[in-house]
Amino acid sequence: MDNMTRFEFLVNESQSRASWADEATKGRCAGQRNSVAPAAWPPYSGPLMITGDFQTLTGRLEELTRLAGTPGRLEELLTRALDALGSTIPHDLVALLELEAGVLQVRVARGPLADKRVLSHRLPLERHPTLRSVLETRRARVLEEHHHSGDEGDPYDGVLELPHGHSCMVIPVFAGERNLGVITFDSRTCGLYPPELVSMVTVYGQVIGLAMVTAELAGALDRHRRRLQEHNRLLEDEARGGEDAGESLARSHHPEMRRVVDAARQVAVTDAPVLLSGETGTGKEVLARALHGWSNRRDMPFVKVNCAALPAGLVESELFGHVKGAFSGAVRDRPGRFQLADGGTLLLDEVGDMPLEIQARLLRVLQEGTLQPVGSDHTMRVDVRVIAATHVDLEKAVEEGTFREDLYYRLSVFPLRLPPLRERREDLPQLAAHILEGIQRRTGRGPWHLSEESLRRMKAYEWPGNIRELVNVLERARILARGSELDVELPRVRNRPRAGAATEGSVEPPAGDKLPSLVENERAYLERLLAHTEGRVYGAGGAAELAGVPPTTLQSRLARLGLKRKAR
Numbered sequence: 411m412d413n414m415t416r417f418e419f420l421v422n423e424s425q426s427r428a429s430w431a432d433e434a435t436k437g438r439c440a441g442q443r444n445s446v447a448p449a450a451w452p453p454y455s456g457p458l459m460i461t462g463d464f465q466t467l468t469g470r471l472e473e474l475t476r477l478a479g480t481p482g483r484l485e486e487l488l489t490r491a492l493d494a495l496g497s498t499i500p501h502d503l504v505a506l507l508e509l510e511a512g513v514l515q516v517r518v519a520r521g522p523l524a525d526k527r528v529l530s531h532r533l534p535l536e537r538h539p540t541l542r543s544v545l546e547t548r549r550a551r552v553l554e555e556h557h558h559s560g561d562e563g564d565p566y567d568g569v570l571e572l573p574h575g576h577s578c579m580v581i582p583v584f585a586g587e588r589n590l591g592v593i594t595f596d597s598r599t600c601g602l603y604p605p606e607l608v609s610m611v612t613v614y615g616q617v618i619g620l621a622m623v624t625a626e627l628a629g630a631l632d633r634h635r636r637r638l639q640e641h642n643r644l645l646e647d648e649a650r651g652g653e654d655a656g657e658s659l660a661r662s663h664h665p666e667m668r669r670v671v672d673a674a675r676q677v678a679v680t681d682a683p684v685l686l687s688g689e690t691g692t693g694k695e696v697l698a699r700a701l702h703g704w705s706n707r708r709d710m711p712f713v714k715v716n717c718a719a720l721p722a723g724l725v726e727s728e729l730f731g732h733v734k735g736a737f738s739g740a741v742r743d744r745p746g747r748f749q750l751a752d753g754g755t756l757l758l759d760e761v762g763d764m765p766l767e768i769q770a771r772l773l774r775v776l777q778e779g780t781l782q783p784v785g786s787d788h789t790m791r792v793d794v795r796v797i798a799a800t801h802v803d804l805e806k807a808v809e810e811g812t813f814r815e816d817l818y819y820r821l822s823v824f825p826l827r828l829p830p831l832r833e834r835r836e837d838l839p840q841l842a843a844h845i846l847e848g849i850q851r852r853t854g855r856g857p858w859h860l861s862e863e864s865l866r867r868m869k870a871y872e873w874p875g876n877i878r879e880l881v882n883v884l885e886r887a888r889i890l891a892r893g894s895e896l897d898v899e900l901p902r903v904r905n906r907p908r909a910g911a912a913t914e915g916s917v918e919p920p921a922g923d924k925l926p927s928l929v930e931n932e933r934a935y936l937e938r939l940l941a942h943t944e945g946r947v948y949g950a951g952g953a954a955e956l957a958g959v960p961p962t963t964l965q966s967r968l969a970r971l972g973l974k975r976k977a978r
């Protein structure tokens with residue numbers, strides 16, 4: 411080995427700071443004459459002389475750099491980093507303290523003095539100005555006895571009894587602008603860390619800082635990747651759900667449903683607008699997706715917009731897009747749903763809730779096939795097949811003046827009405843089996859089947875929330891199931907009145923012989939529902955779940971009827 415590259419830090423009596431020790435109270439540093447280390451300390455076997463060669467130090471640095479570039483668990487990485495450092499620099503304790511909100515907290519500790527108390531040690535920077543200055547100056551330094559003797563004390567006071575004059579070195583850990591923490595080296599031997607070594611180890615702190623940032627970024631990337639994977643899985647499920655539901659639509663045993671599906675298949679291959687009507691949860695969106703899948707546009711986008719859930723001021727921009735600067739907050743050009751659906755299909759869900767002035771613009775787009783993004787002087791051509799869906803009676807809305815007649819005729823070129831589930835009970839077994847297969851695919855659990863008793867109860871039930879309610883009921887049953895047989899529970903409050911009889915949860919006609927209107931019925935049902943859930947709309951057992959509609963739909967209906975949910 412080349413002698414020029416060797417170094418040697420000899421720790422002898424003249425260099426030692428043993429004279430600082432208060433022999434009467436604390437004992438001296440180990441390795442010195444008359445050492446009186448407490449009996450609890452492990453036997454000390456560290457060298458009094460640090461010898462080595464720069465090749466070894468460079469090797470350590472290379473090892474740390476390699477670690478810094480290897481994403482892995484931070485704890486493991488820091489442990490390996492401290493071991494690599496500790497194998498070069500003698501110590502009784504080497505610890506990495508991470509800085510968080512002004513407090514240094516021991517994250518990893520190695521060496522004979524590293525015990526549980528050390529691992530839970532915390533040091534508020536405001537009480538340790540010396541440590542703070544190490545971070546501020548970003549230079550490693552030796553802490554000498556006068557640093558410990560004032561109010562500040564030794565960093566490990568209270569958890570370790572280190573002798574006066576022991577060796578203590580602090581290395582700042584940082585990366586870029588960020589101060590991440592410190593590494594402390596402590597040894598009960600005096601004068602172990604000479605200035606030459608201290609100036610060399612600063613760079614180790616930097617490399618460990620980089621390792622910490624790399625691990626943090628890798629962790630964030632990993633979380634992001636998992637979120638994306640999850641999102642992808644949901645999208646795939648949703649897409650597959652469309653195809654599968656298309657299949658399940660085709661398997662219906664109900665004559666009216668079969669007629670609807672046959673007609674839908676025929677119209678799918680044209681570009682004619684289709685108007686889907688039916689109670690909430692009857693599968694209008696599912697049929698719209700199936701229509702898209704059966705059409706020649708199947709490889710182009712299917713885009714959905716829920717007209718009831720759009721904030722009033724944003725409907726226009728959501729549908730037709732906007733240009734940069736069109737309004738405050740429009741920081742760049744943004745395409746609307748029409749542009750996103752170009753070449754494909756656009757589902758205008760809850761079209762009956764669209765504001766009148768937007769209806770006029772929509773009509774123009776449908777007639778001319780061109781649109782103008784908000785704030786733009788230019789018109790652009792789009793090729794979009796429109797499917798509209800509604801659970802309200804649009805003809806009545808036209809009569810009441812809330813829906814434009816010309817738009818109604820434009821949209822209802824090909825109307826299809828989906829029957830409610832209570833009118834197609836013969837489809838319950840195949841629908842339930844199809845939904846359960848979907849849940850099995852999504853969760854990797856199952857298979858499940860329905861008990862005889864469950865099927866009997868389901869066939870007797872009124873299903874006010876239609877297929878959405880069926881999905882919720884099955885989801886709940888499979889969560890509670892102990893084996894493969896499902897026992898469904900159906901809420902009593904939801905049953906509809908049979909002719910001439912008011913059941914629990916039904917809405918009784920007002921006094922006199924006049925029957926309540928649909929709106930009166932809806933209002934009474936919603937008031938009762940909110941009273942039942944104490945105003946809670948969201949979550950398990952909330953009004954939206956009980957009604958079998960999405961919370962946003964319920965919110966918009968409550969707003970339309972001027973009903974307020976109670977503050978929680």
Ligand SMILES: Nc1ncnc2c1ncn2[C@@H]1O[C@H](COP(=O)(O)OP(=O)(O)OP(=O)(O)O)[C@@H](O)[C@H]1O
Nearest residue numbers: 655658659690691692693694695696801877878881
């Ligand atoms: N034929 C079917 N097979 C399996 N699941 C279905 C079927 N039809 C509907 N569903 C499921 O029922 C739920 C409601 O369906 P969808 O959203 O299409 O109803 P909707 O009539 O559009 O409701 P809303 O009027 O509230 O928008 C969804 O979870 C859907 O996957």
